[in-house]
Amino acid sequence: METVLEVYARPYDEKNPVVCFDESPKQLVSELRSPYTDGKGVKYEDCEYKREGAAEIFMITEPLGGRREVFIEENHKGVTWAKTMEHIVEGMYPGADKVTVVMDNLSSHRIHNLYNIFKPRRARAIIERLEIVYTPKHGSWLNIAECELSVLSRQALNKRFATKEELKLQVGAWSASRNNAQKGVDWQFKTKDARIKLKRLYPTVLT
DSSP states (O other): HHHHHHHHHHHOTTTOEEEEEEEEEEEEEEEOOOEETTTSSSSESSSOOEEEEEEEEEEEETTTTTTTEEEEEEEHHHHHHHHHHHIIIIITTTTOOOOEEEEOOOOOOOOGGGGSHHHHHHHHHHTTTTTEEEETTTEEEEEEEHHHHHHHHHHOOSSSOHHHHHHHHHHHHHHHHHHTTTOOOOOOOOHHHHHTGGGGSSOOOOO
């Protein structure tokens, strides 16, 4: 936890940006009956629906830069994760010396997956420009990308989507609007606060 908090305390550095990454599943469903809105503006939606599969929403956000990119993927396997890390390093931040990525500790979030899709020289080059910082177990609240996913869900995903294309259009419009508004994150919770407010989580040192 303190490692993550110290990363968030760093000043903005375009040569070493701090990025947060998280993913979330989204069930795709289609309507069996068309919804309608009555004269008072109340929308009626039938409780029945048809399952159309699922998609994974990948969230990449740079808290201090006010930047985020959202992708719709087929799955959250290690290969998909590796392609996302390559995009962060080579696509989003090609001029950075090193990119610090905060994420949770899923089994698919392992650097060896880069060797499954890239030749060793390129895989190693990507890894050398990555600093991966894992959030602790039961500490996903420390991941700012999870907070961004929560905002996305509340603001743009409170309806049914039948296809990945519909979902892509919706999250694309949301992220563009949020980026244009330069919505950044002012993280206030510091290490000294954690040692007071979360004192119960620290080991008891016997002297």
